[in-house]
Amino acid sequence: MAETVANGDQVNAHSVRFPLMEPEIAKDPGGFFDDLRSKCPVAHDDNFDGFWMLSRYRDVFDAALKPQTFSSASGINIPVIPQPPVLCIEQDDPDHRKFRKPLQGWFTEKRVQGWEPQVRQIVTTLIDKVIGEKKGDLAEIALSVPPMVIALILGLPEKDWDWLRERESTLLKLAQTGDKEGANAAVNDVYNYLSDSVEKRRASPEGDMLSDIAGLVVDGQVISHQQAVSLAFLILGAGHETTVGGIGGLLYRVFQGSDVRDQLIDDLTLVDSAVEEALRIESPLFGLGRMTTHSSTVEDVTIPVSV
Numbered sequence: 001m002a003e004t005v006a007n008g009d010q011v012n013a014h015s016v017r018f019p020l021m022e023p024e025i026a027k028d029p030g031g032f033f034d035d036l037r038s039k040c041p042v043a044h045d046d047n048f049d050g051f052w053m054l055s056r057y058r059d060v061f062d063a064a065l066k067p068q069t070f071s072s073a074s075g076i077n078i079p080v081i082p083q084p085p086v087l088c089i090e091q092d093d094p095d096h097r098k099f100r101k102p103l104q105g106w107f108t109e110k111r112v113q114g115w116e117p118q119v120r121q122i123v124t125t126l127i128d129k130v131i132g133e134k135k136g137d138l139a140e141i142a143l144s145v146p147p148m149v150i151a152l153i154l155g156l157p158e159k160d161w162d163w164l165r166e167r168e169s170t171l172l173k174l175a176q177t178g179d180k181e182g183a184n185a186a187v188n189d190v191y192n193y194l195s196d197s198v199e200k201r202r203a204s205p206e207g208d209m210l211s212d213i214a215g216l217v218v219d220g221q222v223i224s225h226q227q228a229v230s231l232a233f234l235i236l237g238a239g240h241e242t243t244v245g246g247i248g249g250l251l252y253r254v255f256q257g258s259d260v261r262d263q264l265i266d267d268l269t270l271v272d273s274a275v276e277e278a279l280r281i282e283s284p285l286f287g288l289g290r291m292t293t294h295s296s297t298v299e300d301v302t303i304p305v306s307v
């Protein structure tokens with residue numbers, strides 16, 4: 001089916017409605033994507049000023065490897081979040097690699113294992129609260145653990161964790177609420193907070209990830225204050241909603257009335273595979289975007305230039 005898009009180009013994609021946070025779709029995203037892959041692998045949606053959806057693995061994989069056409073440098077969120085490009089996720093190579101590589105050391109298996117005692121402590125405290133009150137909601141635990149752990153890794157003080165969690169959720173709910181003003185205020189609050197924290201670490205490094213970011217050397221020079229704030233902002237947000245969704249997806253599957261829960265209780269060695277499977281079946285993250293810098297043909301559909 002041909003349709004005319006805002007810039008006057010003719011495109012031969014089917015137009016579908018895909019409100020990203022639609023509860024009906026959220027109930028069965030797998031079914032929705034199955035349908036899309038088989039009937040309309042390159043679909044157009046006119047929400048949020050119009051965007052295309054690639055649903056086949058091969059097409060997404062190929063696009064991800066072609067940053068010269070499918071660029072991250074003008075934003076990767078749908079809708080575009082009103083903020084300057086976030087380093088390093090909103091950069092293309094070679095700049096992307098320069099900012100990403102120095103941070104990789106913080107995410108090695110050994111380093112992550114080193115945080116296990118503190119992460120266990122955070123989870124145990126939350127579960128003890130439920131036991132103490134004789135009631136509780138697992139969603140609260142899923143929502144609380146990731147922002148607390150990321151703040152811990154960055155080296156942000158515990159007294160600020162609740163505030164950060166609230167500000168970030170306001171920002172991340174933009175697609176649901178459409179509250180651009182609220183999202184703007186949340187972005188500013190978190191940027192200002194991180195800006196102060198980076199400044200303190202520059203003056204007096206504390207051996208944590210934020211100090212490392214504040215003193216990062218790229219192309220032989222310490223990165224600017226603004227770049228350091230941007231990287232810290234990414235770490236804070238990137239690991240938050242994704243991990244909340246990952247834990248939520250796992251809990252949802254475990255408590256869906258199958259015997260998964262009993263199997264896990266009987267054999268704790270199955271937990272790792274359960275986590276992997278939950279991430280595969282209940283993907284915590286979809287709908288990340290790219291801006292096309294050249295027109296491109298995917299599955300016989302011409303996607304025009306968007307930047």
Ligand code: HEM
Nearest residue numbers: 076088089100150234235238239240242243246284285288
């Ligand atoms: C279940 C949990 C997670 C999922 C599903 C997930 C998913 C993803 C995806 C799909 C991307 C690629 C985005 C793109 O190319 O447009 C990404 C990038 C990234 N994620 Fe995660 N993520 C998770 C947890 C985390 C955590 C815990 C952190 C850090 C504390 C983190 C930090 C990052 C960073 C820094 C990038 C940018 C990497 C780059 O640009 O090369 N993520 N994540």
